[in-house]
Amino acid sequence: MSNDRPSDQDRPNLEQGAAPNTGGQGKYPPGYDPVTHTYTPPIGPDGRPIYPPGYDPATHTFKRPEPSSAAAGCPVDHEHRHEYQHVPPALDADGDRRTMIVTGASRGIGHSIVRKFADEGWRIITISRHAFARNSCPWEAGPEDHVQCDLGDREQVPLAIIDIKRRIGQGKLHALVNNAGISPKGPAGERLNSLTTPMYTWMQVFHVNLLAPILLAKGLFDELKAGHGSVVNITSVVGTRVHPFAGAAYATSKAALTALTREMANDFAPHGIRVNAIAPGEIITDILSPGTEEKFLPLIPMKRLGRPEEVAELVHFLCSEASSYITGEQININGGQLL
Ligand SMILES: NC(=O)c1ccc[n+]([C@@H]2O[C@H](COP(=O)([O-])OP(=O)(O)OC[C@H]3O[C@@H](n4cnc5c(N)ncnc54)[C@H](OP(=O)(O)O)[C@@H]3O)[C@@H](O)[C@H]2O)c1
Numbered sequence: 427m428s429n430d431r432p433s434d435q436d437r438p439n440l441e442q443g444a445a446p447n448t449g450g451q452g453k454y455p456p457g458y459d460p461v462t463h464t465y466t467p468p469i470g471p472d473g474r475p476i477y478p479p480g481y482d483p484a485t486h487t488f489k490r491p492e493p494s495s496a497a498a499g500c501p502v503d504h505e506h507r508h509e510y511q512h513v514p515p516a517l518d519a520d521g522d523r524r525t526m527i528v529t530g531a532s533r534g535i536g537h538s539i540v541r542k543f544a545d546e547g548w549r550i551i552t553i554s555r556h557a558f559a560r561n562s563c564p565w566e567a568g569p570e571d572h573v574q575c576d577l578g579d580r581e582q583v584p585l586a587i588i589d590i591k592r593r594i595g596q597g598k599l600h601a602l603v604n605n606a607g608i609s610p611k612g613p614a615g616e617r618l619n620s621l622t623t624p625m626y627t628w629m630q631v632f633h634v635n636l637l638a639p640i641l642l643a644k645g646l647f648d649e650l651k652a653g654h655g656s657v658v659n660i661t662s663v664v665g666t667r668v669h670p671f672a673g674a675a676y677a678t679s680k681a682a683l684t685a686l687t688r689e690m691a692n693d694f695a696p697h698g699i700r701v702n703a704i705a706p707g708e709i710i711t712d713i714l715s716p717g718t719e720e721k722f723l724p725l726i727p728m729k730r731l732g733r734p735e736e737v738a739e740l741v742h743f744l745c746s747e748a749s750s751y752i753t754g755e756q757i758n759i760n761g762g763q764l765l
Contacts, residue, residue, distance in 0.1 A: 516548050518600060522598055524600045524653075525599055526543055527642070528553070529552075529554070529642070530606025535711060535734045536606065538734035541738065551572075552572045553573045553577070554572075578634045591646070598653030599649035601655055602646060602650060603741055604659045605658075607660060607676075608630070608635065617671055617673050618674060631679050636683050639686065647694075656744055656745045657699065658704060659702070659703045660703070661684045661703045661756060664676065665683070665684050666681070666764070683703065702752060705758045706737050707726070708722050708760070709732040711734055719731060727762035727763075730761065740759055
């Protein structure tokens with residue numbers, strides 16, 4: 427899963443100074459919220475934000491220090507070490523390891539989702555077109571649990587399902603996050619509207635953004651049922667109104683995914699599987715078009731773009747017991763963009 431961009435993988439330096447917002451544990455820099463993994467910098471006397479060492483304001487990431495549990499004040503528990511990071515595995519009520527699938531995990535929102543769930547001790551099976559890249563994906567079992575698949579290829583998706591079933595081995599699937607999505611532009615980067623979108627593009631977009639989610643959920647139905655699983659479909663703010671950058675095929679595929687979420691929730695609920703959607707607004711990832719910030723900051727009441735890790739927190743909520751009676755919902759995460 428190669429990625430040339432700086433990833434959102436990195437957390438603040440645990441060796442840094444006092445942390446007024448973390449109970450004075452001294453683990454996090456001021457302004458960092460370890461619950462949401464977000465960072466709001468303090469403002470200096472000149473009115474400019476003050477960033478701590480290692481923080482990159484362009485990508486909202488910290489350069490990760492060398493992992494050292496002892497330095498963070500946590501003794502290493504060798505008995506509960508597992509293949510991702512040195513956190514205890516997340517177990518379900520039967521004592522089975524919580525297992526999930528995330529599509530499009532190589533960068534952006536998907537990458538943040540994997541980091542969040544890895545930190546929580548889940549086993550994560552990832553899907554994307556590219557091979558696993560050790561240098562940008564710090565979860566240990568990645569190469570063994572990565573499925574290389576083009577979700578736009580109707581012949582590859584069934585093969586990926588067979589591969590995943592083999593990996594799970596008639597076990598449980600506790601979550602399926604349909605995150606991969608594409609938003610093609612014209613040759614000069616222009617928006618493709620309903621008159622200018624080529625037929626091939628319509629079909630490719632709908633296969634990746636709409637059909638792959640239902641093919642995966644249906645193909646892995648038995649495993650999801652066994653795990654009382656949660657399906658989360660990543661839709662978009664563009665499903666409800668015309669957007670200056672997102673094209674007609676993308677927007678309509680996301681609107682259809684919202685409708686599919688509703689249908690799936692109704693059909694899967696009797697089998698103990700919840701299905702919900704998350705509709706992000708403008709989140710800082712590769713998918714954004716140049717000029718997004720200039721265009722949208724005046725329109726977003728919170729006056730900033732969203733961060734992938736903020737979406738990941740919401741995905742985790744929808745895959746946890748905390749949301750056990752929520753199904754068929756779409757939750758917006760957009761800083762108030764639709765108000
Ligand atoms: N960022 C936003 O502002 C925003 C707003 C609304 C909704 N969303 C939605 O959020 C989801 C994640 O978006 P993002 O911003 O994180 O996008 P991104 O940075 O462009 O990442 C897209 C991911 O999808 C994978 N992918 C793309 N085509 C694929 C294919 N044919 N088969 C398998 N994997 C494929 C990519 O991996 P490979 O290249 O390795 O295949 C990559 O990991 C998408 O569904 C997007 O529509 C994003």
